Amino acid sequence: MDVWDSYKSRLDAKGTTLRDARLQREQRYINRKLPSSLSYHTVVVDGVARQLAVINSDNLDIKTLCALPGEDILNGALVEWQDNRWLVIGEDVNNEIYKKAVMQQCNYLLRWIASDGTIVERWCIISDGTKYLTGETISSYNDNGMSLGDTRISMMIARDSYTVQLNRNNRFLIDDYNSPTVLAYRLTKPFKLGGVYNGHGVMSFVLTEVNTEDDDNLELHIADYYKYFPRSSSTPESSEAEQEQSLSDGKKVWF
Amino acid sequence: MSREAFLGLDELFDYKNQLMEDILTNEKIISLLSGDAQSQTSADSLVYTQVFPFEYVPDVTEQAKTFICCEVDIREVTDKTFLDPAIYIWVFTHKSKIRLPEGGVRTDKLAAEITSVINGSRMYGLGELNLYSVKRFSPITDYQGRTLTFYAKDFNRLSPTNKPIPANRKRG
Numbered sequence: 001m002d003v004w005d006s007y008k009s010r011l012d013a014k015g016t017t018l019r020d021a022r023l024q025r026e027q028r029y030i031n032r033k034l035p036s037s038l039s040y041h042t043v044v045v046d047g048v049a050r051q052l053a054v055i056n057s058d059n060l061d062i063k064t065l066c067a068l069p070g071e072d073i074l075n076g077a078l079v080e081w082q083d084n085r086w087l088v089i090g091e092d093v094n095n096e097i098y099k100k101a102v103m104q105q106c107n108y109l110l111r112w113i114a115s116d117g118t119i120v121e122r123w124c125i126i127s128d129g130t131k132y133l134t135g136e137t138i139s140s141y142n143d144n145g146m147s148l149g150d151t152r153i154s155m156m157i158a159r160d161s162y163t164v165q166l167n168r169n170n171r172f173l174i175d176d177y178n179s180p181t182v183l184a185y186r187l188t189k190p191f192k193l194g195g196v197y198n199g200h201g202v203m204s205f206v207l208t209e210v211n212t213e214d215d216d217n218l219e220l221h222i223a224d225y226y227k228y229f230p231r232s233s234s235t236p237e238s239s240e241a242e243q244e245q246s247l248s249d250g251k252k253v254w255f
Numbered sequence: 256m257s258r259e260a261f262l263g264l265d266e267l268f269d270y271k272n273q274l275m276e277d278i279l280t281n282e283k284i285i286s287l288l289s290g291d292a293q294s295q296t297s298a299d300s301l302v303y304t305q306v307f308p309f310e311y312v313p314d315v316t317e318q319a320k321t322f323i324c325c326e327v328d329i330r331e332v333t334d335k336t337f338l339d340p341a342i343y344i345w346v347f348t349h350k351s352k353i354r355l356p357e358g359g360v361r362t363d364k365l366a367a368e369i370t371s372v373i374n375g376s377r378m379y380g381l382g383e384l385n386l387y388s389v390k391r392f393s394p395i396t397d398y399q400g401r402t403l404t405f406y407a408k409d410f411n412r413l414s415p416t417n418k419p420i421p422a423n424r425k426r427g
Contacts, residue, residue, distance in 0.1 A: 136315050137395070137396070139394045139395040145310070145311065145312070145394050145395065146311070146312035146316060146322070146394050146395055146398070147312075147315050147316070147395075148315065148316050148395055148396065148397075149315055149316075149317055181317060183317060184317075210397065211316060211317060211318055211319040211320075211349050211351070211397065212317060212318045212319060213318075213319045213349070213351040213352075214319065214351065214352065215351075
């Protein structure tokens with residue numbers, strides 16, 4: 001490098017244009033000042049410890065995250081901070097100076113069994129979808145007939161290889177883990193596109209209350225658990241002799 | 256039986272009481288009412304939780320269960336001497352419990368068991384209790400079953416009733 005090149009690179013170090021110079025000055029300023037801010041915290045993002053600014057909002061369960069210039073925050077990431085789990089529910093893609101995202105406090109650890117038999121756990125945000133309804137539905141057959149629970153809730157959960165497989169066949173047990181009774185819900189609105197961009201983000205589902213079933217594990221809060229992991233004291237099944245007898249009658253049991 | 260018994264509608268209690276006894280003392284019916292994975296439920300604990308002596312399941316149902324409800328109507332009073340009671344039995348279960356592990360449909364089997372116990376029974380009124388109809392029944396979303404209807408015959412009242420005669424009534 002000759003003298004001229006050295007001189008030019010020294011000039012370009014702070015930006016080749018006025019805009020670049022302003023951009024770099026802003027980034028340097030943030031890099032220098034942000035770590036001394038009271039909002040600057042160590043948080044765990046998707047299992048990795050990082051330093052981010054966590055900025056309060058009027059909604060106590062929603063915070064804004066700001067990263068140092070050049071660092072990224074992925075939409076749908078799980079943040080562990082202050083003994084709580086938070087879900088990144090939105091990101092600003094305009095990250096020229098720094099990356100900004102919004103996170104919301106999670107309130108439930110959802111458990112279910114995926115189609116490959118894996119027990120999956122994901123933190124999510126459960127909220128009431130029927131604030132002013134009674135939460136009960138009456139039989140259409142008879143006004144004096146039976147009634148079922150009709151609670152409808154919404155669930156925000158990060159998109160990943162397991163949650164993207166969720167559909168209307170999925171049931172969940174969602175309730176306080178100390179509650180003596182557990183409510184079951186079925187995914188009735190598997191809308192997956194609302195908050196997902198470029199394969200990252202959160203999906204907002206609507207779930208409707210259904211009855212708990214015999215195959216549900218109410219202690220672990222996992223629906224259909226015993227379909228995959230049969231009880232040790234197995235269900236009463238017909239003996240081989242009974243099966244043979246039913247077949248020897250000439251009539252096959254089809255259902 | 257006391258004279259008063261032939262003047263009131265004791266059938267409403269007597270029939271239901273007999274029916275509850277017939278249902279709750281039958282092991283097959285108790286087994287079908289219990290969950291597949293649960294241990295055998297005691298008969299007493301089923302009363303007003305899964306077996307109801309009226310056409311109503313009072314609590315909000317949160318757990319998939321099988322229910323039996325029964326009701327007694329007086330279908331027709333044919334004359335001063337006889338009346339025609341009808342017994343209605345609703346058998347219904349959650350869709351997750353419809354299919355039996357050994358094959359078959361739970362509500363069909365329950366309907367068959369109940370019918371085999373009480374059809375032709377002489378414990379309900381005069382003569383034999385007769386099956387009149389078996390129809391499909393779906394009380395609410397996710398629940399399906401059958402309605403069994405039985406007809407009986409019983410006494411209306413004794414004649415004369417020995418009720419007091421008003422003082423201003425002309426007497427012959």
